[in-house]
Amino acid sequence: MQLSGCHLDLFLVLFGLQIPLISLCPVNCVCYPTPMTVSCQAHNFGAIPEGIPENSERIFLQNNQITMLHRGDFGPSLVTLWLYSNNITFIDPATFEGFDNLEELDLGDNRYLRALAADTFQGLSRLHALHLYKCGLSSLPSGIFSGLHSLQFLYLQDNYIEFLQDDIFIDLVNLSYLFLHGNKLWSLHQNTFRGLVNLDRLLLHQNQLQWVHRTAFHDLKRLTMLFLFNNSLTELQGECLAHLSALEFLRLNGNPWDCGCKARSLWEWLRGFRGSSSNVICESPDHLAGMDLKVLKTEDFMHCSGSESLHQIKTHTFSTTHRIAHKGHHSHHSSKEKGKELDVGLHQNEPAAPPDPRPGSRKPGKNCTSHKNRNRISKPVSVKSMNDLQDYAPDYHHKFNFGTLPTASTKRKTKCTRRTPVRIPSGVQQAAGNDSDGVRVSLLLFLLVLAVIVR
Numbered sequence: 001m002q003l004s005g006c007h008l009d010l011f012l013v014l015f016g017l018q019i020p021l022i023s024l025c026p027v028n029c030v031c032y033p034t035p036m037t038v039s040c041q042a043h044n045f046g047a048i049p050e051g052i053p054e055n056s057e058r059i060f061l062q063n064n065q066i067t068m069l070h071r072g073d074f075g076p077s078l079v080t081l082w083l084y085s086n087n088i089t090f091i092d093p094a095t096f097e098g099f100d101n102l103e104e105l106d107l108g109d110n111r112y113l114r115a116l117a118a119d120t121f122q123g124l125s126r127l128h129a130l131h132l133y134k135c136g137l138s139s140l141p142s143g144i145f146s147g148l149h150s151l152q153f154l155y156l157q158d159n160y161i162e163f164l165q166d167d168i169f170i171d172l173v174n175l176s177y178l179f180l181h182g183n184k185l186w187s188l189h190q191n192t193f194r195g196l197v198n199l200d201r202l203l204l205h206q207n208q209l210q211w212v213h214r215t216a217f218h219d220l221k222r223l224t225m226l227f228l229f230n231n232s233l234t235e236l237q238g239e240c241l242a243h244l245s246a247l248e249f250l251r252l253n254g255n256p257w258d259c260g261c262k263a264r265s266l267w268e269w270l271r272g273f274r275g276s277s278s279n280v281i282c283e284s285p286d287h288l289a290g291m292d293l294k295v296l297k298t299e300d301f302m303h304c305s306g307s308e309s310l311h312q313i314k315t316h317t318f319s320t321t322h323r324i325a326h327k328g329h330h331s332h333h334s335s336k337e338k339g340k341e342l343d344v345g346l347h348q349n350e351p352a353a354p355p356d357p358r359p360g361s362r363k364p365g366k367n368c369t370s371h372k373n374r375n376r377i378s379k380p381v382s383v384k385s386m387n388d389l390q391d392y393a394p395d396y397h398h399k400f401n402f403g404t405l406p407t408a409s410t411k412r413k414t415k416c417t418r419r420t421p422v423r424i425p426s427g428v429q430q431a432a433g434n435d436s437d438g439v440r441v442s443l444l445l446f447l448l449v450l451a452v453i454v455r
Contacts, residue, residue, distance in 0.1 A: 238265030
């Protein structure tokens with residue numbers, strides 16, 4: 001059968017081939033329809049190529065030589081944009097204006113970017129992954145993450161950031177992973193991480209931290225992983241970690257710890273910690289140098305006053321009264337935070353279930369931990385498992401290769417599924433209990449089917 005030109009066009013449209021779209025693809029790029037995808041990676045483009053279809057949902061421009069981004073470079077239908085490993089030095093604050101559908105933006109490994117305007121990402125209400133690693137950033141302007149309520153993954157590692165302003169992350173109520181390692185941070189203040197009520201992993205290793213406020217982690221009730229290794233910490237109050245009721249993995253090695261009386265509250269906290277922690281090697285005083293703080297005895301702190309004890313520090317995490325007061329204190333900070341904190345006691349022995357690490361969630365995860373199991377004493381995780389844990393470095397370039405088209409991110413399930421034991425259906429049990437009845441039923445069904453066929 002031969003098809004005329006008109007019929008052939010209709011045939012192609014009906015079967016989704018949409019030949020006209022190919023003619024709209026930029027030179028040296030590859031385009032795919034449904035959803036409209038444009039791949040222009042590794043072609044030494046010095047600017048955004050012309051001819052990108054207005055309705056493009058996925059644009060891949062990584063590994064080029066692009067230097068600037070301006071308003072109008074992309075269409076508002078964009079969902080995924082990869083621009084990592086370019087030479088971007090300037091981003092017009094209006095570049096992403098009106099991009100209501102944008103979910104993933106990768107600007108990583110643009111080493112000469114160095115500065116961003118406060119409103120660069122304003123209005124990206126659906127953004128759930130933002131990559132800004134290796135961008136030469138020395139500071140973050142106030143309000144740069146304002147309104148990013150859907151953000152779950154924030155990559156800021158390997159920059160030159162020295163200071164984080166109070167409440168810089170306050171709108172990121174759904175953030176799950178925060179990567180800040182490999183910067184030049186030297187202090188963490190009381191409200192540095194305020195608002196991160198669903199944070200699961202906080203990586204702060206390989207900075208220059210010397211001081212951490214005793215309530216710096218007060219909102220991180222769901223944090224399961226905290227890396228503070230390879231910094232310049234000489235002390236860390238036990239009260240600081242007492243807020244982390246769901247913590248499972250803690251890395252404190254590679255710091256010049258002073259194991260004198262100031263270390264007593266940290267020592268007491270580590271004794272009660274049920275998760276996995278690294279060693280905490282003492283650098284001073286001289287008679288304790290080289291020893292692990294965790295193996296010190298009560299006698300090593302006999303000469304210290306009670307004021308250095310964790311149990312002598314007044315903190316809201318030690319009593320129900322103070323916990324209620326703490327929740328009231330937070331209620332006036334932001335109406336978005338109300339009701340999101342977990343009322344979990346300090347001395348629970350089993351960590352709360354961590355949030356599902358899969359990307360795509362749009363709402364804070366529910367606590368699906370059984371009430372019956374929360375107070376059960378669990379076996380401590382062996383130190384070996386912590387030592388075997390490699391320094392966590394996410395694979396930023398774990399991207400799709402274009403032999404297979406990208407697929408949508410898996411969404412996190414936020415609804416708790418009731419766990420019930422699997423039992424054999426009652427009908428099967430009854431049939432198994434009487435073999436002769438089962439044979440008669442089978443024979444009767446066979447005869448009925450045979451009668452229908454013959455008829």
